[in-house]
Amino acid sequence: MTVTTDLNQQPESVMDDEEMRSCCLGNLVVIINTRGAIPTAKGTYPARFGIYGEIRSREFAFHFNPTGEIRYMRGLTRAWPHPWEWLKRSWGNDWVYYSVGLDRGQGRVKDWVGEDYLPCLSYESNAIREVTPYTEPGIARAFSAWSQVYGTLCTTSLEVLAPEMRAFVEQVIKANDDSALIRRAEDLHRIIGGRVSVLPPDTRHVDYEVIPLNIADGCLYKCRFCSVKSRAPFASRSDEEIAAQIEALKGYYGSSLQNFNALFLGDHDALAAGGERVAHAAQTACEAFGFGASKGAPPSVFLFGSCASFSKAGDETFKALEALPCTVYINLGLESADNDTLKMLGKPITAAMVTEALHKMVSVNARYPSVNVTANFLLGTTFSKAHHASIMALLGSVSREEGAKGCVYLSPLVETQRREEVLPMFHEIKEASGLPAYVYLIQRL
Numbered sequence: 001m002t003v004t005t006d007l008n009q010q011p012e013s014v015m016d017d018e019e020m021r022s023c024c025l026g027n028l029v030v031i032i033n034t035r036g037a038i039p040t041a042k043g044t045y046p047a048r049f050g051i052y053g054e055i056r057s058r059e060f061a062f063h064f065n066p067t068g069e070i071r072y073m074r075g076l077t078r079a080w081p082h083p084w085e086w087l088k089r090s091w092g093n094d095w096v097y098y099s100v101g102l103d104r105g106q107g108r109v110k111d112w113v114g115e116d117y118l119p120c121l122s123y124e125s126n127a128i129r130e131v132t133p134y135t136e137p138g139i140a141r142a143f144s145a146w147s148q149v150y151g152t153l154c155t156t157s158l159e160v161l162a163p164e165m166r167a168f169v170e171q172v173i174k175a176n177d178d179s180a181l182i183r184r185a186e187d188l189h190r191i192i193g194g195r196v197s198v199l200p201p202d203t204r205h206v207d208y209e210v211i212p213l214n215i216a217d218g219c220l221y222k223c224r225f226c227s228v229k230s231r232a233p234f235a236s237r238s239d240e241e242i243a244a245q246i247e248a249l250k251g252y253y254g255s256s257l258q259n260f261n262a263l264f265l266g267d268h269d270a271l272a273a274g275g276e277r278v279a280h281a282a283q284t285a286c287e288a289f290g291f292g293a294s295k296g297a298p299p300s301v302f303l304f305g306s307c308a309s310f311s312k313a314g315d316e317t318f319k320a321l322e323a324l325p326c327t328v329y330i331n332l333g334l335e336s337a338d339n340d341t342l343k344m345l346g347k348p349i350t351a352a353m354v355t356e357a358l359h360k361m362v363s364v365n366a367r368y369p370s371v372n373v374t375a376n377f378l379l380g381t382t383f384s385k386a387h388h389a390s391i392m393a394l395l396g397s398v399s400r401e402e403g404a405k406g407c408v409y410l411s412p413l414v415e416t417q418r419r420e421e422v423l424p425m426f427h428e429i430k431e432a433s434g435l436p437a438y439v440y441l442i443q444r445l
């Protein structure tokens with residue numbers, strides 16, 4: 001059994017179409033072919049998706065992708081904060097702690113992030129609350145426990161194991177060397193042409209488990225305030241480049257593809273590449289990656305659009321997206337409905353354009369059942385009262401009936417001084433809005 005980082009070769013798996021099996025290895029329990037939830041399932045706690053292997057010590061459970069990389073860790077004793085809480089490692093090699101218990105006194109987590117749990121990132125982002133679970137002893141201990149378990153695996157004779165169990169443990173040893181994990185993330189970024197600096201907020205619907213495929217680079221605006229923009233001018237990628245990327249991604253994910261049913265079409269304004277290119281790329285990628293209703297629900301496709309690309313998109317674009325065997329989520333960065341604020345942000349659009357885009361969003365959502373358009377606005381104590389009032393007025397102009405499909409996200413600017421005032425501001429806007437409103441937590445991949 002070998003695991004390779006050669007991008008043209010699919011990593012093998014010992015967990016394809018097999019029954020669940022377990023055995024002991026010293027003080028560890030090794031389990032292969034565990035079936036978690038279907039990739040599109042949603043639960044009241046972070047679900048373990050798809051097929052995975054598991055190694056348990058007395059204190060911790062560690063889960064592995066079919067290609068062997070560690071994916072989840074959870075404590076099994078009372079030292080762990082909550083049985084529903086997990087550490088998850090992304091394909092970009094970042095750890096995320098899923099908290100379900102940090103909402104005391106702040107309203108339910110579900111009211112502000114739309115899910116029952118709050119992802120706490122291990123890197124700088126726009127968190128609305130300062131949460132540092134990584135310094136809690138129970139959670140910090142998971143990382144040292146994993147190092148110990150990894151060391152034990154590397155130094156224990158595997159002769160006693162049945163061939164499939166041994167192959168799984170060997171795969172885990174090979175895939176989880178620190179440098180191998182870093183190389184794996186670098187390989188992904190190399191295939192798509194760089195790290196995904198921000199995922200659309202709608203990817204929360206699939207627990208951020210998306211395969212990224214870049215069909216364009218850059219964006220139309222280069223807003224002054226934006227910390228994730230690329231310097232490059234906007235350019236679509238050619239059909240040939242997109243096809244080559246799909247092939248390379250297929251080889252990269254290998255047997256772990258079976259755990260995916262969602263695609264992110266990057267990067268910052270994929271809609272500006274045109275409806276035809278978006279639909280063609282989505283269709284080709286979903287087929288190549290084996291996505292489909294057999295995984296529990298239609299696949300999901302996520303992309304960003306801008307005020308300009310969305311205004312330009314006509315019925316032929318939305319008809320092409322509606323015809324796909326997927327649910328398509330388009331997320332628009334509108335930021336403010338106040339001219340002075342837009343000017344201050346260096347965003348070259350007007351309040352009238354933002355108003356028009358929001359009303360078009362409501363209309364597209366009503367007319368195309370499989371297309372789901374959402375929009376982002378900025379939130380923070382450093383903005384003027386006019387900014388806050390303009391968002392309240394615009395979102396309040398949509399009736400609850402019209403706003404039954406789609407939603408808006410309020411993206412907090414990084415606050416260092418008056419962070420505790422931001423969540424009450426969000427709740428005030430949410431109350432006034434005819435569309436469901438959630439906080440946008442920027443996650444990378």
Ligand code: SF4
Nearest residue numbers: 219222223226229268
């Ligand atoms: S906010 Fe959006 S449109 Fe503006 S620079 Fe950033 S990525 Fe580009």
